[in-house]
Amino acid sequence: MNKKSAIEKNIKLIAENRKARYNYFIEEELECGIALEGSEVKSMRSGKTSVIESYASIEENQLWLINCYIPNYKYAKTFTHDERRRRKLLVKKRELFKLMKNKGRQGMTLIPLRLYFNSAGIVKVLLGIGKGKKLVDKRQTEKKRDWEKQQGRLLREKG
Numbered sequence: 001m002n003k004k005s006a007i008e009k010n011i012k013l014i015a016e017n018r019k020a021r022y023n024y025f026i027e028e029e030l031e032c033g034i035a036l037e038g039s040e041v042k043s044m045r046s047g048k049t050s051v052i053e054s055y056a057s058i059e060e061n062q063l064w065l066i067n068c069y070i071p072n073y074k075y076a077k078t079f080t081h082d083e084r085r086r087r088k089l090l091v092k093k094r095e096l097f098k099l100m101k102n103k104g105r106q107g108m109t110l111i112p113l114r115l116y117f118n119s120a121g122i123v124k125v126l127l128g129i130g131k132g133k134k135l136v137d138k139r140q141t142e143k144k145r146d147w148e149k150q151q152g153r154l155l156r157e158k159g
Helices: 003-009 038-044 093-104 135-158
Strands: 012-016 024-034 055-059 062-066 087-090 108-117 123-132
Touching: 024 093, 024 108, 055 093, 062 093, 093 108, 093 123
Parallel strands: none
Antiparallel strands: 012 108, 024 087, 024 123, 055 062, 055 108, 062 087, 108 123
16 A cells, blocks of 8 residues: 555545636645634544645735635534634744745645644645646647546446
């Protein structure tokens, strides 16, 4: 069993941004921690969290996750949280400077790809450093995917 599949077995997926790979060329991935309140963690376990419209931003030498939707926990009576508040992402200083350098290049964006619990039960965010695709690139990606599906069908019929 390779290392990647062993790691992916030990995670519990909370939310995934599946359109990110369709809309962006992902050049690099980075795993980050996230600073949360108690009711947010409990709410994430229900599985209604979304990272589809969110993005990461570097402001004042800190990394922030913006517009991530985490619904209120219905059993938390007194201490509720704002559903779309900015959440601080936790990375090492050298990783932050590396991100700042990559973000400085023209057209680079920080996109959250996945939100998950790791094997220790800690919430992690997988950030992708990507560049936006143009319409032509999206069409090529779609053609390639369709051809691979067709190839698989042809091999199954003949084999």
